[in-house]
Amino acid sequence: MEITVQTAQQLRLTPEEFELIKTKLGRTPNFNELCCFSAMWSEHCSYKNSIKWLKTLPRDGGKMLVAAGEENAGLMDMGNNFGVVFKIESHNHPSALEPFQGAATGVGGIQRDIFTMGARPIASLNSLRFGNLKDKKTQHLLGGVVHGIGHYGNCFGVPTVGGEVYFEECYHTNPLVNAMSVGIVEIGKTVSAIALGEGNPVFFVGSATGKDGIGGASFASADITKDSVQELPAVQVGDPFQEKKLLEACLEVLETGAVVGMQDMGAAGIICSTAEMSAKGGVGMRIDLDKVPTRQKDMKAWELLLSESQERMLMVVEKGKEAEVLAVFEKWDLSASNIGEVTTDGLLKFYMHGELEAVVPAEELVLGGGAPQYTREYTAPKYLDKIAAFKLESIADLKDNADLKAAAEQLVQLPNIASKRWIYTQYDSMVGAANMSTNEPSDASIVLAKGTGKALAMTVDCNSKYVFADPHKGGMIAVAEAARNIVCSGGEPLGVTNCLNFGNPYDPEVYYQFVKAVTGMGDACRRFNTPVTGGNVSFYNQNPDGPVYPTPTIGMVGLLDDVNQKMTMYFKKEGDVIVLIGKQQNEIGSSEYLHKLKSTEYSPAPYFDLEEEFAMQQVVAGIIKDKLVESAHDISEGGLIVTLLESGFQKGLGFTVSDQSTTIRQDAFWLGEAQGRVVVSVKKENLSALTNKLTAAGQSFLEIGIVSASINVNGSDWGNIADWKEKYDTAIEKFLTKTEF
Amino acid sequence: MKFGVVVFPGSNCDRDMFDSLQQDLGKEVIMLWHKDEDLSMFTTDDCIVLPGGFSYGDYLRCGAIARFSPMMKSVIEFANKGGKVLGVCNGFQILCESGLLPGALLLNESRQFICKNVYLKNETSDALKIPIAHGEGRYFADDALLDELEANKQILFRYCNEEGELGGEGNPNGAVRNIAGIRNKAGNVFGMMPHPERATNKLLGNIDGITVFNILGLN
Numbered sequence: 009m010e011i012t013v014q015t016a017q018q019l020r021l022t023p024e025e026f027e028l029i030k031t032k033l034g035r036t037p038n039f040n041e042l043c044c045f046s047a048m049w050s051e052h053c054s055y056k057n058s059i060k061w062l063k064t065l066p067r068d069g070g071k072m073l074v075a076a077g078e079e080n081a082g083l084m085d086m087g088n089n090f091g092v093v094f095k096i097e098s099h100n101h102p103s104a105l106e107p108f109q110g111a112a113t114g115v116g117g118i119q120r121d122i123f124t125m126g127a128r129p130i131a132s133l134n135s136l137r138f139g140n141l142k143d144k145k146t147q148h149l150l151g152g153v154v155h156g157i158g159h160y161g162n163c164f165g166v167p168t169v170g171g172e173v174y175f176e177e178c179y180h181t182n183p184l185v186n187a188m189s190v191g192i193v194e195i196g197k198t199v200s201a202i203a204l205g206e207g208n209p210v211f212f213v214g215s216a217t218g219k220d221g222i223g224g225a226s227f228a229s230a231d232i233t234k235d236s237v238q239e240l241p242a243v244q245v246g247d248p249f250q251e252k253k254l255l256e257a258c259l260e261v262l263e264t265g266a267v268v269g270m271q272d273m274g275a276a277g278i279i280c281s282t283a284e285m286s287a288k289g290g291v292g293m294r295i296d297l298d299k300v301p302t303r304q305k306d307m308k309a310w311e312l313l314l315s316e317s318q319e320r321m322l323m324v325v326e327k328g329k330e331a332e333v334l335a336v337f338e339k340w341d342l343s344a345s346n347i348g349e350v351t352t353d354g355l356l357k358f359y360m361h362g363e364l365e366a367v368v369p370a371e372e373l374v375l376g377g378g379a380p381q382y383t384r385e386y387t388a389p390k391y392l393d394k395i396a397a398f399k400l401e402s403i404a405d406l407k408d409n410a411d412l413k414a415a416a417e418q419l420v421q422l423p424n425i426a427s428k429r430w431i432y433t434q435y436d437s438m439v440g441a442a443n444m445s446t447n448e449p450s451d452a453s454i455v456l457a458k459g460t461g462k463a464l465a466m467t468v469d470c471n472s473k474y475v476f477a478d479p480h481k482g483g484m485i486a487v488a489e490a491a492r493n494i495v496c497s498g499g500e501p502l503g504v505t506n507c508l509n510f511g512n513p514y515d516p517e518v519y520y521q522f523v524k525a526v527t528g529m530g531d532a533c534r535r536f537n538t539p540v541t542g543g544n545v546s547f548y549n550q551n552p553d554g555p556v557y558p559t560p561t562i563g564m565v566g567l568l569d570d571v572n573q574k575m576t577m578y579f580k581k582e583g584d585v586i587v588l589i590g591k592q593q594n595e596i597g598s599s600e601y602l603h604k605l606k607s608t609e610y611s612p613a614p615y616f617d618l619e620e621e622f623a624m625q626q627v628v629a630g631i632i633k634d635k636l637v638e639s640a641h642d643i644s645e646g647g648l649i650v651t652l653l654e655s656g657f658q659k660g661l662g663f664t665v666s667d668q669s670t671t672i673r674q675d676a677f678w679l680g681e682a683q684g685r686v687v688v689s690v691k692k693e694n695l696s697a698l699t700n701k702l703t704a705a706g707q708s709f710l711e712i713g714i715v716s717a718s719i720n721v722n723g724s725d726w727g728n729i730a731d732w733k734e735k736y737d738t739a740i741e742k743f744l745t746k747t748e749f
Numbered sequence: 750m751k752f753g754v755v756v757f758p759g760s761n762c763d764r765d766m767f768d769s770l771q772q773d774l775g776k777e778v779i780m781l782w783h784k785d786e787d788l789s790m791f792t793t794d795d796c797i798v799l800p801g802g803f804s805y806g807d808y809l810r811c812g813a814i815a816r817f818s819p820m821m822k823s824v825i826e827f828a829n830k831g832g833k834v835l836g837v838c839n840g841f842q843i844l845c846e847s848g849l850l851p852g853a854l855l856l857n858e859s860r861q862f863i864c865k866n867v868y869l870k871n872e873t874s875d876a877l878k879i880p881i882a883h884g885e886g887r888y889f890a891d892d893a894l895l896d897e898l899e900a901n902k903q904i905l906f907r908y909c910n911e912e913g914e915l916g917g918e919g920n921p922n923g924a925v926r927n928i929a930g931i932r933n934k935a936g937n938v939f940g941m942m943p944h945p946e947r948a949t950n951k952l953l954g955n956i957d958g959i960t961v962f963n964i965l966g967l968n
Contacts, residue, residue, distance in 0.1 A: 155861075158862050159862075162803075162862055162864075162882070162884075163759070163761075163802075163803040163806070163807070164761070165761025165762075165802060165803075247806070248803070248806075249758070249759050249803060249805070249806030249807075249808070250806075252758075252759055252761065252803070253758050253759070339784075340758065341758065433861075433863055433864055433865050434861050434862050434863070434864070435862075435864060436862070436864045436882040437864055438864060438880045438882060438944070438947050439761055439762060439765065439801075439882060439947075440764075440765060441765040441768060441769065441946060441947045441950060441953065442953075443953065444952060444953055444954070446866070446880070446953065446954070446955075447866070447953065447954030447955045448954045456950075456952060456953070458768065571952055
């Protein structure tokens with residue numbers, strides 16, 4: 009077979025990249041070798057269009073122990089000689105075509121990133137985006153994705169403790185499925201994804217290799233079109249039972265001390281794991297591909313190299329200690345095959361039945377080595393003019409209290425705001441017996457880190473509508489909201505993992521969104537002292553109708569040094585005083601109210617000031633530490649009124665509140681989504697201590713009412729909280745009752 | 750009273766059960782491996798627990814493969830000698846598959862996996878808040894068998910609402926006669942779908958599971 013530039017283009021390499029490969033090899037690659045470059049230089053593996061900007065993110069500092077990008081996931085110090093490992097990753101493209109397997113293998117992949125470092129996963133979260141819930145296709149995708157996440161996570165036995173779900177038209181063809189996992193590990197017991205030591209054997213462990221997922225990495229590096237369904241073999245198939253055994257076996261095998269390095273096989277399978285481990289250790293490998301266990305006959309070299317079959321690990325073992333390793337895998341009934349050895353020449357040499365099939369320098373394949381890095385152009389998108397042209401006066405304010413009540417009733421039933429219980433009750437959220445939020449919820453999910461004496465707070469956040477309206481500010485808000493959720497739960501924000509979901513990077517307007525959002529995130533992460541420990545970039549979330557909203561999902565983990573520091577989000581007792589901390593603003597930009605109820609697509613991002621936000625969070629952390637408040641819940645989608653209702657649902661308590669302001673519109677006061685605000689409830693006897701403290705800190709606040717049996721707003725009776733809760737709880741279910749999955 | 754917790758490949762509530770029994774109830778607990786057969790360290794006063802999870806991937810049918818494991822042969826002998834055996838969730842499914850308990854566990858009426866707090870009670874207790882997490886937990890038996898179970902007082906727990914009333918809304922999976930857990934005729938083998946071990950730690954805000962262990966006579 010003659011290899012030409014056309015072959016390269018069919019493999020989604022550019023003509024320039026093909027030339028670069030020839031220069032690096034000093035010859036024309038054969039087909040197998042070209043496949044290696046295609047996979048490793050794909051956007052998914054090489055970050056070629058994003059790495060320049062990712063490097064601007066704060067990647068050390070705080071309690072960081074392993075810097076971003078050095079290992080499969082970031083590692084942060086929890087104290088007491090324990091570390092927390094966490095990462096978020098996308099599985100958008102597979103889920104768009106095959107929602108069940110796409111989402112399931114997304115969950116499986118992120119778990120492997122955690123336990124390949126020697127950590128035991130203790131909690132999962134996910135962040136999902138779909139089109140309009142009224143649409144049958146959306147209902148199909150939602151049902152499949154939720155079933156897939158549940159199927160894998162429930163069997164694997166790690167609780168799904170939190171997440172977020174949004175429904176917007178722009179995600180109709182390109183749903184987003186971002187999965188996050190959090191694990192803990194004793195410091196000093198982590199293992200690196202490195203190959204070292206000439207002659208050390210290379211073991212292939214876990215499931216046999218099939219033809220599933222071939223070309224998945226490069227598939228994920230293209231737009232979705234109507235022809236994408238022909239790429240179905242690029243979607244992998246998951247087996248959570250195998251992964252559960254793999255988890256236990258891998259953690260057990262590390263105890264033997266025989267393992268030099270370990271790396272999971274995710275995107276780009278064998279080629280990626282051999283290349284990355286070798287490049288990291290500055291070594292090469294000789295691999296006999298015919299020794300890889302297969303589940304299909306007659307697999308070719310390139311198929312074996314690229315297959316993304318799930319539940320597989322590559323392991324470099326100290327020579328002479330093979331038997332100890334094999335015994336563990338035999339105990340767990342998993343196959344472990346010696347497929348090659350570490351060499352010193354830096355070359356990856358792949359053989360089939362003694363024939364040399366491919367020779368590639370490991371370093372040339374990987375990010376930070378020979379993989380190309382591009383500087384892309386960007387220009388401000390034209391739609392931003394429409395956003396700048398928005399006039400608040402064009403929207404009539406709420407006429408009266410009845411108008412406000414009607415809006416509130418609609419808001420609590422919007423899919424973006426309503427209870428997600430139809431979704432989360434399909435996930436095992438309590439396995440592990442460590443979820444402290446099941447019975448007493450907080451803004452972030454609190455998980456007991458057993459054996460460490462501490463707890464972790466975790467959350468995923470991104471309001472992509474804000475990022476669309478103002479990519480820089482929206483990027484900052486995503487980080488700030490995550491930190492706010494951690495702080496309101498009594499935690500100290502530790503660090504961030506991010507999943508950057510954008511459209512096609514070759515579109516300068518999309519790239520503008522990317523650059524601005526990343527720099528915004530970086531600014532906020534520096535202010536909150538939450539370094540970015542790692543994550544994933546997913547471009548090409550685009551179809552012929554256009555890109556998705558720019559969606560830089562933030563996963564944040566916080567620490568509760570003392571589990572009794574935990575703060576919950578719900579009202580406790582009638583008579584407690586309700587205080588709004590933060591400043592009311594006269595705006596409704598990008599609110600659910602304006603977007604959904606007033607059908608206004610283009611409006612500015614809500615009010616946000618990084619310094620004010622940081623100061624407010626410091627104050628809230630202080631009053632929680634001093635045990636001055638009974639509950640704390642931040643204001644987000646739906647504004648103040650939704651925050652109050654959500655605070656009341658847990659214990660069936662209402663509130664009696666009124667707006668004494670004369671300068672702020674009614675819609676802005678109750679429904680605006682200005683950032684930097686938190687609603688707390690406080691016992692009467694603690695009120696003066698609280699207000700003194702807020703005043704001393706120079707923090708704006710407003711006493712807005714008291715917790716009561718039923719709901720009363722501005723002097724009018726809004727009825728029983730239970731009736732509101734019923735609407736909130738069942739809104740999403742009503743869309744789905746007649747749907748078959 | 751000593752406890753043994755069997756670990757099958759795919760068990761995922763084994764550690765939770767261990768922690769609950771050892772740390773929250775202060776019991777002596779030994780982990781048992783499915784390929785082993787030795788139960789000589791236990792007397793019939795002790796209890797073997799089959800924990801929740803997806804033993805052998807729950808392929809074929811939940812619990813259908815686990816019943817053939819070497820350890821299960823020993824557990825069946827142990828139970829037949831009068832030793833106490835508790836199966837929770839997947840463990841209950843294994844007990845039904847192995848014939849130690851009558852009846853079967855079918856796909857939930859909603860045909861979805863369900864994880865949430867539910868309420869259950871025995872004949873004398875108040876409603877106890879205990880989590881469930883299963884896709885196939887709908888207890889089923891024919892009327893003759895159900896009448897027999899009732900006559901012999903073999904129904905340990907039924908689903909109810911928060912006020913302790915039996916009936917539709919409190920039944921999460923469509924279980925016949927609201928059955929959440931049963932025992933064998935001899936009274937030494939217990940099976941239940943809800944997870945008492947997830948509700949014994951004060952830090953999680955619910956310790957109703959301790960009452961469940963008390964009712965079973967295991968605490």
